[in-house]
Amino acid sequence: MKSWRSRVAAAVAVGVAAVTIPLTAGSASAAATDPDGFRLVGGWVKYQSCMNDGQDGLGSYWGEYQCRYVPDAEGGWWALWVR
Numbered sequence: 001m002k003s004w005r006s007r008v009a010a011a012v013a014v015g016v017a018a019v020t021i022p023l024t025a026g027s028a029s030a031a032a033t034d035p036d037g038f039r040l041v042g043g044w045v046k047y048q049s050c051m052n053d054g055q056d057g058l059g060s061y062w063g064e065y066q067c068r069y070v071p072d073a074e075g076g077w078w079a080l081w082v083r
Contacts, residue, residue, distance in 0.1 A: 038066060038081035050078035057082065 032040040044050045047067060054065035062082035070079050 034081065036083070038083045040079055041082050042080045043070070043077045044080070045075075045077050047078050050080050054080050054082070 042050075042053065044053070047069075050067035054067060058065060065080060065082045067078045067080055070077050
């Protein structure tokens with residue numbers, strides 16, 4: 001017969017694994033990436049707003065950025081992609 005201490009330790013280990021696996025798997029697929037390694041980090045209606053935020057993060061958060069136009073039914077928006 002197993003002691004309560006070993007049962008509690010096993011339950012805690014299973015609980016931690018059940019929480020850790022979905023968190024690590026979800027974070028890897030959460031950010032959209034393109035084949036060149038750029039990550040999608042935001043979007044703006046105005047091109048200049050996208051360029052300003054891209055420039056603000058340059059050097060501190062990313063090495064390069066692109067503002068790409070995304071057409072949609074409401075008239076489109078500018079997506080900020082960084083790497």
